[in-house]
Amino acid sequence: MTHIKNLSHKQKRPFQPAKLSKPRNFILPEIIANKQKSRCPLVVEIGAGKGMHALSFAKQNPDKHLIAIERTRNKFDAFFKMTQTQQLPNLTAVHADAIAWIVQAIGPNSLTRIYLLYPNPEQHNSNQQWLNMPFFEFLISRLQIGGEIILATNIEEYMDNAEQQADALWCLPAIRQEVPVNSQRTHFEIKYLARKEKCWQLTMTKPEGYQTRFDEWQAS
Ligand SMILES: C[S@@+](CC[C@H](N)C(=O)[O-])C[C@H]1O[C@@H](n2cnc3c(N)ncnc32)[C@H](O)[C@@H]1O
Structure with a gap:
């Protein structure tokens, strides 16, 4: 791990990928x-569920490659079945825990975008919120400069905390928007709306010059 004096964020406890x-x-x-x-823009979706967003993203963005990761077996199986009925060479469906998988597979400065759509952790366990995890620093390191992390949720406290952490802890420029009522990206989004x-x-x-x-x- 590189020891950098001028980290761009304020997270003290480091994530330990080697463990x-x-x-x-x-x-x-x-x-x-x-x-x-691998020269084509690489996008990762974490917690893809049954893959509704992943499949439509891959169809609409043939110039980008999406790796969509889901750890729950039955959801992944439903997702994988759908990928078998469609010709989408720019979509890779992965059954794994996204943290261990990303550590192993994705190099630094590789991704143009990361989707975290409706992660819905246990409401009372704030350690499970992505922006509260030391892993978030590692995730930022996998992004290219100018790359985006897109988080969506129906839980207002989750969004309030994420907005606050993006600014105060991770020092990332962030824009908060309400999801349009006719949006239909994922099964959970459709249900909530x-x-x-x-x-x-x-x-x-x-941003330019961001250091982690x-x-x-x-990974070796
Ligand atoms: C509430 S569901 C939302 C699914 C989908 N994004 C949607 O909006 O319909 C959250 C999903 O994230 C998955 N998930 C949570 N943590 C994960 C992790 N570390 N790696 C992979 N999948 C994860 C869960 O298994 C679950 O399917």
Whole structure:
């Protein structure tokens, strides 16, 4: 791990990627292993559920490659089944815990965008919120300069905390917006908006010169 004096954020406790073991049956996807292919913009979705957003994103963005990760077996199976019925060479569906998988597979400064759509942790466990985790520093290190992290939630306290942490802890420029009522990106989004609940989105951008402890860190 690089020790940098001028970290761009204020997170004290460092994430420890070397302590995580490789996910079971780990295979490096072709899009990452093949240096030619990996020139195309790479996007990651964490917690893809049954893959509704992943499938439509891949269809609408043939020039980008999406890696969509889901750890719950039955959701992943439903997602994977859908990928088998469609010709989407720019979509990789991964069944894994996203933290261990990203540590293993994604190099620094590689991603143009990261989606975290309706993560819904246990309400009372704020440690499970992505912006409260030391791992978030590692996630930022995987983004290219100008790359975005897009978080959506229907939980107002989650959004309030994320907005505050993006600014005060991670020092990332962020824009908070309400999700339009006719948006239909994911199964959870459709469900919440149909119940007339408000949903929010936070778009965080990695600025020029941003430094983390993991800017050179790559799994061996
Ligand atoms: C509330 S669901 C939302 C699914 C989908 N994004 C949607 O909006 O319909 C949250 C999903 O994130 C997945 N998830 C949570 N933490 C994860 C992790 N560390 N790695 C992979 N998937 C994760 C859960 O298994 C669950 O399917």
